[in-house]
Every structure is written in C-alpha cells, then in structure tokens.
Ligand SMILES: Nc1ncnc2c1ncn2[C@@H]1O[C@H](COP(=O)(O)OP(=O)(O)OP(=O)(O)O)[C@@H](O)[C@H]1O
C-alpha cells in the first residue's frame with residue numbers, strides 16, 4: 001500500500017550548503033498494517049512523513065501510495081491524492097482557528113469528497129471525548145483537546161493510510177491510551193494502514209512492528225557545499 005524507494009531529501013541552508021536529512025533505500029507498509037516510527041529528535045521523522053504525504057517534495061526517489069506514484073505528480077495532483085487517500089495528524093495540529101471543532105472535522109471531509117457526514121464527524125468527536133466541545137473553536141480548547149480534534153479530523157474521511165506525528169504528545173496518560181486505542185481500532189476496522197511517530201516507549205511497545213528511523217535511513221549527516 002505504501003512503497004518508498006531510494007528517497008533522498010536535503011535542506012538548503014542560508015549559506016548555500018546542503019544538509020542531507022534522508023536517504024531511505026526502501027520502506028514498505030502493507031494495506032491495513034500498523035507500524036510505529038521512533039528515532040531521535042531532529043532525525044528526520046517529520047520530514048519523512050511530509051515526503052510520504054507529498055507535503056514536501058523529495059529531491060529524488062519514489063513514493064507510491066495505493067499504486068499511485070505520487071512523486072510523478074504535480075503539487076496539485078499530490079494534494080488530490082492526499083485529500084482522497086491520506087489522513088494526517090500533524091505534530092502542530094494545523095487546525096483552522098476560525099472554525100469550531102465540528103467544522104474542522106467536517107471540512108476535512110469536504111476537501112476529500114465534498115460530502116459532509118455529520119454523524120461520523122460527531123461520532124468521532126464523541127469517541128475522542130469532545131462531545132461537549134463540538135462548537136468550541138481551537139482557541140477555546142486546551143492543547144490536548146486540539147490534538148484530539150486533529151485525530152478525529154484525520155480519521156473522518158476513511159483514508160487508506162493514516163500518518164500521525166506524535167498524536168498524543170500533549171495528552172495526559174489516561175486519555176493518551178484512549179486516543180491510541182481509538183486510532184488503532186478505527187484503522188483496523190476500516191482497513192487503514194497506520195504509520196505512527198512516537199517518542200513514547202509505552203506506546204511503541206504496543207505495536208508488533210517498531211521501526212527506528214536510524215536503522216533504515218542511510219544518510220550521512222554532514223552539510224556539504226553544492227556541486
Ligand atoms: N526547512 C528546513 N531547513 C533546514 N533544515 C531543516 C528544515 N526542516 C527541518 N530541518 C532539519 O531537518 C532535521 C529533521 O527535522 P524533523 O522535523 O524531520 O525531525 P524529527 O525527527 O521529526 O524531530 P522531532 O522528534 O523533534 O519532531 C532537523 O535537524 C532540522 O533542523
């Protein structure tokens with residue numbers, strides 16, 4: 001369902017040098033498979049998820065999602081595939097501040113399919129424990145509550161692949177397990193493949209497949225002058 005081949009990404013620094021972050025010869029995820037991605041801060045986990053999602057274009061290499069080679073598409077094409085096939089819980093949430101919790105979840109559906117499934121949006125918000133906060137805007141929600149809206153929004157459209165970047169980093173331990181269970185149960189019930197970044201060994205320990213980025217990222221982390 002997800003195939004990454006020979007993916008490379010470097011960032012250009014202001015002094016003109018190039019800072020390589022990713023060189024991933026191969027990474028695969030089967031349909032409905034669940035894996036956790038761990039690794040040191042600054043190692044490139046978010047950059048890797050952004051490359052998979054087509055938010056960032058890699059310098060070279062191939063990303064294939066549900067048999068579509070997204071690295072061959074234009075930015076608009078990648079946006080369409082992302083809307084139709086991907087759910088993404090951003091490390092920084094990226095909720096729309098002018099819209100309520102319920103509207104944020106329903107807007108995610110509109111971008112993807114043009115349909116508003118009010119019942120599913122409400123059900124998901126109830127399941128993340130925000131049934132009493134449907135009409136609050138992000139500014140009137142706690143950080144952990146905002147993160148829970150982001151989880152509901154990412155699941156709303158029944159994606160084929162869910163990418164989550166530390167989805168419980170700002171949530172207290174009791175609610176953390178509820179959110180992890182919700183994400184995993186929803187993915188299992190609906191056949192959604194899941195790649196979850198986490199710094200929590202407690203969360204990682206619950207997964208059969210735990211990938212450490214440094215084990216398959218072959219980048220040599222030294223800035224070099226552009227040839
Ligand atoms: N736009 C950019 N320009 C230059 N360097 C960048 C840019 N974005 C990210 N980096 C560098 O790329 C590296 C990887 O960043 P990334 O956000 O992917 O790490 P991460 O593994 O997600 O870390 P964390 O666990 O702290 O979230 C970092 O060292 C960062 O400084």
Ligand SMILES: [Mg+2]
Nearest residue numbers: 045046091165
């Ligand atoms: Mg990160």
